[in-house]
Amino acid sequence: MATHPITLTVNGSQRQGQVEPRRLLVHYLRDELGLTGTHIGCETSQCGACTVILNGQAVKSCTVFAVQADGGQVMTIEGLAQDGQLHPIQEGFWEEHGLQCGFCTPGMILSTYDLLLKNPDPSEQEIRHALHGNLCRCTGYQHIVKSVQYAANKMKGAPAVAD
Amino acid sequence: MVYMRQVGARVKRKEDPRLITGSSNYVDDFNPRGVGHLGILRSVYAHAKINGIDTSAAKAHPGVIAVFTGADVPELDRPMPHGEGETAGGQKGMVGIVTAPLATDRVRHVGQAIAAVVAEDRYIARDALDLIVVDYEPLDAVIDIEEAVKDGAPQLYDEVPNNTAYTWTRKRGEVDAAFAEAEVTVTQRMNNQRLAAISLETRGVLAQPDPLSGGLTVYTSTQNPHSVRAEIARTLGLSEIEIRVVAPEVGGGFGAKISSYPEEMIVAALARKLNRPVKWIETRSEHLLATHHGRGQINEISLAAKRDGTITGLRMRCLADLGAYPRDASVPPLTGMLMSGVYGYQNVDIEIRGVYTNTMATGAYRGAGRPEAAYYVERIMDVLAAELGIDPVEVRRKNFIPPDAFPYKTPTGPTYDSGDYNKPLDKALAAADYQGQRAEQRQLRAQGRYRGIGVVTFTEICGFGPFDSASVRVEPSGKVTVATGISPHGQGQETTFAQMVADELGVSMDDVIVVHGDTARTPAGKGTMGSRGLVVGGSALFKTLGQIKEKATKIAAHLLEASPEDIEFREGKFGVKGAPDRTKTLVDIAAAAYSGSLPDEIGTGLEATDFFAPPGTTFPFGADVVTVEVNPETGEVALLRYVAIDDCGRVISPLLVDGQVHGGLTQGIAQALFEEVVYDEQGQLVTGTLMDYAVPKPEYVPMFENDRTETPSPHNPLGAKGIGELATIGSTPAVVNAVVDALAPFGIRHLDMPLRPQRIWQAIQDAQAKAPAAAD
Numbered sequence: 001m002a003t004h005p006i007t008l009t010v011n012g013s014q015r016q017g018q019v020e021p022r023r024l025l026v027h028y029l030r031d032e033l034g035l036t037g038t039h040i041g042c043e044t045s046q047c048g049a050c051t052v053i054l055n056g057q058a059v060k061s062c063t064v065f066a067v068q069a070d071g072g073q074v075m076t077i078e079g080l081a082q083d084g085q086l087h088p089i090q091e092g093f094w095e096e097h098g099l100q101c102g103f104c105t106p107g108m109i110l111s112t113y114d115l116l117l118k119n120p121d122p123s124e125q126e127i128r129h130a131l132h133g134n135l136c137r138c139t140g141y142q143h144i145v146k147s148v149q150y151a152a153n154k155m156k157g158a159p160a161v162a163d
Numbered sequence: 164m165v166y167m168r169q170v171g172a173r174v175k176r177k178e179d180p181r182l183i184t185g186s187s188n189y190v191d192d193f194n195p196r197g198v199g200h201l202g203i204l205r206s207v208y209a210h211a212k213i214n215g216i217d218t219s220a221a222k223a224h225p226g227v228i229a230v231f232t233g234a235d236v237p238e239l240d241r242p243m244p245h246g247e248g249e250t251a252g253g254q255k256g257m258v259g260i261v262t263a264p265l266a267t268d269r270v271r272h273v274g275q276a277i278a279a280v281v282a283e284d285r286y287i288a289r290d291a292l293d294l295i296v297v298d299y300e301p302l303d304a305v306i307d308i309e310e311a312v313k314d315g316a317p318q319l320y321d322e323v324p325n326n327t328a329y330t331w332t333r334k335r336g337e338v339d340a341a342f343a344e345a346e347v348t349v350t351q352r353m354n355n356q357r358l359a360a361i362s363l364e365t366r367g368v369l370a371q372p373d374p375l376s377g378g379l380t381v382y383t384s385t386q387n388p389h390s391v392r393a394e395i396a397r398t399l400g401l402s403e404i405e406i407r408v409v410a411p412e413v414g415g416g417f418g419a420k421i422s423s424y425p426e427e428m429i430v431a432a433l434a435r436k437l438n439r440p441v442k443w444i445e446t447r448s449e450h451l452l453a454t455h456h457g458r459g460q461i462n463e464i465s466l467a468a469k470r471d472g473t474i475t476g477l478r479m480r481c482l483a484d485l486g487a488y489p490r491d492a493s494v495p496p497l498t499g500m501l502m503s504g505v506y507g508y509q510n511v512d513i514e515i516r517g518v519y520t521n522t523m524a525t526g527a528y529r530g531a532g533r534p535e536a537a538y539y540v541e542r543i544m545d546v547l548a549a550e551l552g553i554d555p556v557e558v559r560r561k562n563f564i565p566p567d568a569f570p571y572k573t574p575t576g577p578t579y580d581s582g583d584y585n586k587p588l589d590k591a592l593a594a595a596d597y598q599g600q601r602a603e604q605r606q607l608r609a610q611g612r613y614r615g616i617g618v619v620t621f622t623e624i625c626g627f628g629p630f631d632s633a634s635v636r637v638e639p640s641g642k643v644t645v646a647t648g649i650s651p652h653g654q655g656q657e658t659t660f661a662q663m664v665a666d667e668l669g670v671s672m673d674d675v676i677v678v679h680g681d682t683a684r685t686p687a688g689k690g691t692m693g694s695r696g697l698v699v700g701g702s703a704l705f706k707t708l709g710q711i712k713e714k715a716t717k718i719a720a721h722l723l724e725a726s727p728e729d730i731e732f733r734e735g736k737f738g739v740k741g742a743p744d745r746t747k748t749l750v751d752i753a754a755a756a757y758s759g760s761l762p763d764e765i766g767t768g769l770e771a772t773d774f775f776a777p778p779g780t781t782f783p784f785g786a787d788v789v790t791v792e793v794n795p796e797t798g799e800v801a802l803l804r805y806v807a808i809d810d811c812g813r814v815i816s817p818l819l820v821d822g823q824v825h826g827g828l829t830q831g832i833a834q835a836l837f838e839e840v841v842y843d844e845q846g847q848l849v850t851g852t853l854m855d856y857a858v859p860k861p862e863y864v865p866m867f868e869n870d871r872t873e874t875p876s877p878h879n880p881l882g883a884k885g886i887g888e889l890a891t892i893g894s895t896p897a898v899v900n901a902v903v904d905a906l907a908p909f910g911i912r913h914l915d916m917p918l919r920p921q922r923i924w925q926a927i928q929d930a931q932a933k934a935p936a937a938a939d
Binding site for chain 2: 023034035037038040041043044046047049077086093094097103105109132135137138139140142
C-alpha cells in the first residue's frame with residue numbers, strides 16, 4: 001500500500017515518518033515512535049485510553065489517522081512531566097489514589113489537562129461531565145474526581161487539601 | 164526521626180509513578196525484533212460443522228508469514244484443559260468436555276477460534292483474515308438456558324443430554340414441612356444477566372523463544388501466571404521449567420483473566436513453530452466475543468416464613484448458563500453454597516443445573532457466584548418484607564446469625580469464620596439517617612414523587628487456598644526485595660506489602676521492592692483472584708517476615724553480645740530489653756549477615772521463602788443503604804446517595820480499601836442498572852462493542868459514603884478477610900431493592916435487571932393498566 005510522508009511535533013521534538021493512509025495516529029505513536037504510554041482500550045472511541053493532545057485539544061488517537069495529524073503538535077503522557085517534575089495533574093492522581101490498574105490513566109490525565117485549560121475551577125459535576133469519554137473500570141471514578149480537584153487547586157496556586 | 168507505623172496509614176502507592184508517566188509496560192508495549200502479529204479467524208455461526216477451511220489466498224497475501232488451522236498444528240488440535248481442576252471446568256461429576264484451541268470440525272459459539280494468521284504487521288494480519296474461506300454447515304443453535312434443557316432442543320454434545328452438564332443439589336433440614344406449615348410463603352423468579360468483564364486492557368499474549376531454557380518466555384495479560392505456565396507446558400508437551408510466564412502490567416482482570424485461554428496456547432505454539440516472537444492483542448470486539456462472561460443465571464426462589472418475619476425454609480431452582488464449553492463450571496455451585504447469606508435458616512433445598520448453550524463460556528467475574536447468591540437472598544428478603552408489611556431492616560435483623568454463633572456451620576455448606584452483622588448495619592443506618600429518610604420518603608410519596616431506599620446485609624466467601632507464597636531477601640545494603648506468588652493487577656500489593664515489610668523489619672517503604680507476576684522470579688503461587696491477595700499472599704509474606712526476624716534477632720544478639728531471648732523488636736530496631744541505647748537496625752544486621760564472619764550456628768545471608776496454606780476461608784460482610792428516585796415519566800433512576808459499610812477484617816491500607824470499595828460498588832451498580840451481554844436467537848452477539856455494552860461513565864455514579872467495621876478473621880495471621888469483591892456483591896441487590904421500593908406505590912414487587920429506563924417505564928405502564936388508581 002502507498003505511503004505518505006508526515007511530519008509531527010511530538011512532545012516538543014519534530015518527528016518524520018512514512019505511513020499508510022489507513023494507519024491510525026495511536027499506532028503511529030505506539031509502534032513507530034515507541035510512545036507506548038498511550039493505550040488502546042476499545043477502537044470505537046468510547047473508552048478514551050488513547051487520548052492525546054493534538055493542536056491543543058484532547059482527541060482520541062484511535063479515531064484519527066496519522067496523516068490527518070500531519071503538521072500538527074502532539075502531546076502524549078510521556079510529554080507531560082517537565083524536567084523530571086510531575087505535572088500537578090499527575091501529582092493529583094498519585095496523591096488521591098486516582099488509579100488502580102493504570103491502563104485508563106494516561107487518557108484520564110490528558111482529558112483532565114484539556115478540561116483544566118478550559119475550566120480551571122470545575123465543579124464535581126463538570127469534572128464528571130468532562131471525563132464522560134474516558135472509562136475507568138477500577139476506581140468507580142470517586143478518587144479520579146478528587147485527583148482532578150487536587151490538580152485544579154494546585155494549578156490555581158491554592159493549597160491542595162488531601163483528606 | 165519519629166517512628167511511624169505504616170500498616171493502617173494512608174500511604175501513596177508505590178506503583179503509581181511509572182503508571183502516571185506512561186513509562187511502564189503492558190503486553191502490547193513490548194515489540195521484540197522480528198515479532199509476528201497474530202490475528203484469529205473466529206466463527207461467525209453459533210453452531211456449525213466445518214467442512215473445509217481454505218487458507219491459500221491468505222497465505223499468498225504479501226506480508227503474511229504463515230497461516231495455521233488446527234490441522235496444521237497437532238498441539239492446537241488436542242483437547243485443552245479448561246480451568247485449573249483435573250475435572251473439566253473444575254466441577255465434580257461433570258462429563259469431561261474439552262475443546263481444542265483451534266476448532267477443526269465443529270464450532271459451538273460465535274467467536275470460537277478457527278484459524279490464525281501471523282503477519283509482519285497487525286493491519287496485514289487483519290487483511291489476511293478476510294481472505295480465509297470457511298465452508299460452514301450451519302446447525303440449529305440454542306441460546307436460551309430454559310430452552311436448552313427442554314427435550315428436543317439442539318444438543319451441543321451428544322454425550323450431554325438436555326445440555327445439562329451437571330446438577331448441584333443441597334438439601335438440609337425439613338424443607339417440605341417448612342413450606343407446608345408456613346404462615347406465609349413467597350416465590351419470585353429472578354434473572355442474573357450475563358455481564359462482560361471489560362478490563363480496560365483487553366487480553367494479549369506475546370511469546371518468544373527463550374535460548375536459556377530452549378522453550379519460551381510468554382508475556383500474557385493474566386491474573387495467574389503460574390497456572391498459565393503449567394497449561395502451556397502441558398499443551399506443548401514441555402516441562403514447566405521450559406516455560407517462563409510473565410504478567411507485566413496488567414490492565415485489570417476482574418476474574419476474566421484467571422484461567423488460561425486458547426489464545427495463550429495458539430500464540431505459544433506458533434512462536435515455537437515459527438521460531439520467532441509472536442504477539443496477539445485482543446480487540447475490544449474480540450473481548451466481548453471470546454473473553455468469558457460472568458453471571459448468566461435464571462432462578463426461582465421461595466421462602467417459607469412466620470408472620471413475624473422469621474424465615475423457616477428456602478428453596479431454589481436455578482439454571483446456570485455455562486456457555487458452549489466449560490471454563491469455570493465451579494462458579495454456579497458457589498451461588499448455592501452462599502445461599503445462607505447472613506441468616507440462620509436451617510431448612511434449605513437448592514438445585515442448580517449447569518447448562519450448555521451456543522454462546523461464549525461463562526466463568527469468574529468479580530464475585531463469581533457470590534453476587535448471584537447475595538442478589539437472590541437480598542431480593543427475596545425484600546419480597547418477603549413487602550408481603551408481611553414489615554420494614555426490610557427488621558426482617559433482616561430477625562434472621563441474623565447471632566454474633567456468638569461463630570464459627571458458624573451453614574446448612575448450605577461453608578463454615579463462616581467470624582461475623583457480627585448488626586455492627587455494619589447499625590453504622591449504615593445511622594450514617595444514612597434511615598428513619599429520617601423513610602419519613603422524607605413518605606412526604607415525597609404524598610407529593611407523587613418516587614423515592615426508594617434499598618437496604619442489604621451480605622457476606623461472601625474468599626481467601627481460597629490452596630496456598631500462596633513469599634520470598635524475602637534482605638540485600639547486603641539492608642534494602643528488601645520481596646517476591647510474591649500472587650499476581651496483582653491494580654490491587655496495589657506492591658504498596659500494601661511494603662507497608663508490612665516496613666513495620667516488621669524497620670525499613671522505609673522506599674527501601675522495599677515487591678516483585679510479582681513472573682514465574683522465573685517468584686515462588687510458586689496461585690495468582691490474584693477471589694479477594695485472596697492480602698488474605699493468602701499477605702499472610703505468606705507475614706510468615707516469611709517472621710523467619711527473617713528470627714534470624715535478624717540472632718544476628719542482633721550476636722552483634723550486641725546478648726542472648727537472643729533478650730532481644731526485642733521495638734520502634735523498627737532490634738534492641739536489648741531494658742537497654743534503650745543498645746540497638747541494631749536492619750542495615751547493621753544485613754551488613755553482618757553478608758560479612759561471612761557470623762558463627763556457623765547463625766550462618767551467612769538473610770533471606771527466606773515461606774508458604775501459607777489457609778486453614779479455612781474468610782467471610783467479609785457488610786451493609787449498604789441506597790437512596791434512589793425514579794422519574795415515572797421516563798423511567799430514569801437517579802442514584803442520590805450510597806452508604807456502604809464493609810467489614811473486611813483488619814485493614815492494612817485504608818486508602819486502597821476505599822478504592823476497592825468504590826470500584827466494586829460501581830460494578831455492582833452497573834449490573835443493577837446498565838450492563839447486559841445480549842445474544843439474539845441465532846446466537847449473534849448484539850453487544851459487540853462498547854457502543855452497545857453500557858459500562859458506567861463518571862456521571863452515572865455518585866460520591867460514595869463508605870466506612871468500615873473491623874471484625875478480624877481467625878483464619879490468617881493478619882486477621883484480614885478480603886475486599887476485592889465485597890462491594891460488588893452488596894451493591895447489585897441494594898440498588899434493585901431501592902428501585903423496587905421506589906415503585907412500591909405501583910404495586911411492583913420485583914423487576915429483572917438491568918433496570919434501564921425502558922424496563923421501568925414499561926413496568927409502570929403495565930401496573931397502571933392493571934390498576935389505574937393504584938399510583939394516584
